[in-house]
Amino acid sequence: MKIIRVDMYHISIxxxxxxxxxxxxxxxxxxxxxxxxxxxxxxxxxxHAAGIAFGEEREGLGGLLAPYVLGLDPCDLELAHQRIREASYLGWRNFWMETAFLDIKAQAEEVPIWKMLGGTDKPIPVYWSTGAVCDPKHHSKVVNKAQSEGYHGVKLRVKSKTLERDVNSIKETRSLVDSEFPLMIDANQGWPVTIVDRPPIWDLARASAFVESISDQNIRWLEEPLDMHSYEDYARLRNSSIIKIAGAELNAGWPEARMFLNFDSLDIYQPDVTIFGFKDTLKTLEEVKKRGLGFSPHTWTNGVGLWANLHVSALTDREYPLEYPHEPNSWTPESRDGILDSPIVPEDGFIEPPQEPGLGLSIDWERVKDFGTKFFSMTEGDLRKQVMKEKGVVAALRLKRRKDKEAKE
Structure with a gap:
């Protein structure tokens, strides 16, 4: 089996x-x-696979990646990872694409991805993950609704200019909800963006002061209170905190996850398979399990990304719930999952592992037409014509013979 065609779409819902x-x-x-x-x-x-985008910045990606994957055996996951890595040497990481290879391999084996990887067929608990900065009046209603619907917690977010405002937003929200219902907090300091507002970027002193100020609020974990590469400061914060510290969602795969592990920086690891790729996510999960640490993937991307991370969660013991992104009236299941036949919706706080072979998603191609634009398509024949045009017929034939010989050895 080999890949004979690559198609790519810009989606904007x-x-x-x-x-x-x-x-x-x-x-x-x-x-x-x-x-x-x-x-x-x-x-x-x-x-299929999907990678989060700001706009149409991947316009030239197809021309770069297609020559690396056309003709490749999609079941050779090691080589697929290597090819994507080779195309990233100049700084463009696209390991989200690995999902498409596992999708094909699992379909060929007629099993879901999670089953192919050795997961278990048990319901996966989810927590409601808000996306806007915490507004106690609004988000306390979200928390109460989430609790009534069986969710396993709610994640709130802080990003104010003052420590006092961040602390007060959490304390006020907690005062309006069940004191025993799990709340998580995301400080979003791992990868700060200052294109519009410029709130302070936390250092260890600010993070420590925040932890101390909310230590009596029954917070299950604090996520990304420091820059994603502050491994040593994370370790110092973890050692002094009674609240579990989580992170590593957008780090550069296993090499950076290993740094967190080497410094004992985190209690809970949150790699997103659409950022890390499957290979590095699974390596991280393996090491986390060995050390008895927590694991709960980041999923705030799109419906395809959420579903891919669901397969990873099926490999865990379900101690920590999976993130379910939902900001009412804006980032809803319908907009998050807009190209799927139907939105992904938990039942009593759980999502069942998919039973269909592969990724197990059903894409609505009419919706892809409504919300998307195909910006790249290439077949093996197209690639041959391109090589002959650029290199000449003789050189193209020599390259083909050389590649065929390598493939047989």
């Missing part, structure tokens, strides 16, 4: 109402944007 994500302070997000990848094989199996 309008939100019902402008959304002000805490990770881009002051910025009104009006669309859910991502890149959709489709790989087609000579056996008619098709794999």
């Amino acid at each position: 309008p939100l019902k109402k402008a959304f002000f994500p805490s990770w881009i302070p002051g910025y009104p997000q009006t669309h859910n944007r991502f890149t959709l990848l489709q790989l087609t094989t000579d056996t008619e199996l098709i794999g």
Whole structure:
């Protein structure tokens, strides 16, 4: 089996109402944007993956990646990872694409990805993850609604200019909800963005003061209170904190996750398979399990990304719930999952592992037409023509013979 066609789409799903994500302070997000990848094989199996996007910045990605993957056996996951890595040497990480390879391989084995990887068929608990900076009046209602619907907690977000305002928003919200219901907090300091507002970037002193001020609020974990590369300060904060410290969602795969592990920086690891890729996520999970640490993937991307991380969560013991992104009236399941046949919705706080082979998602191609634009398509024949045009017929034939010889050895 080999890949014979690569197709890529820009997807832009309008939100019902402008959304002000805490990770881009002051910025009104009006669309859910991502890149959709489709790989087609000579056996008619098709794999999909999606990578979060700000806009159409991946316009030239197809021309870069397609020559690396056309003709490749999609079941050779090690080589697929290597090829994506090779295309990233100049700084463009696209390990989100690995999902499409696992999608095809699991379909070929006629099992879901999680089962192919050795997961268990048990319901996966989820927590409600808000996206805007905590507003006690609004978010206390979200917490109460989440509790009534069986969610396993709610994640609130802080990003104010003063420590006092951050602390007060959490204390006021806690006072309006069940004192025993799990609350998590995301400070979104791992990868600060200052394109509009410029709130302070936390250092160890600010993070420590925040932890001390909310230590009596029954917080299950504090997420990303420091820069994503402050491994030693994370370790110092963890050693002094009675609240569990979480992070590593957008770090550069296993090499950086290993740094957190080496410094004993975190209690809970949150790699997102659409950032880390499957190989590095699974390596991180393996090491986390060995050390008895927590694991709960980041999923704030899109419906395809959420579903891919669901497969990873099926490999865990379910001690920590999976993130379920939902900011009412803006980032809703309908806008998050807009190209799927139907939104992903928990039942009594759980999502069942998919039973269909592969990724197990059903994409609505009419919605892809409504919300997307195909910006790249290439077949093996197209690639051959391109090589002959650029290198000449003789050189192209020599390259083909050389690649065929390498593939057989």
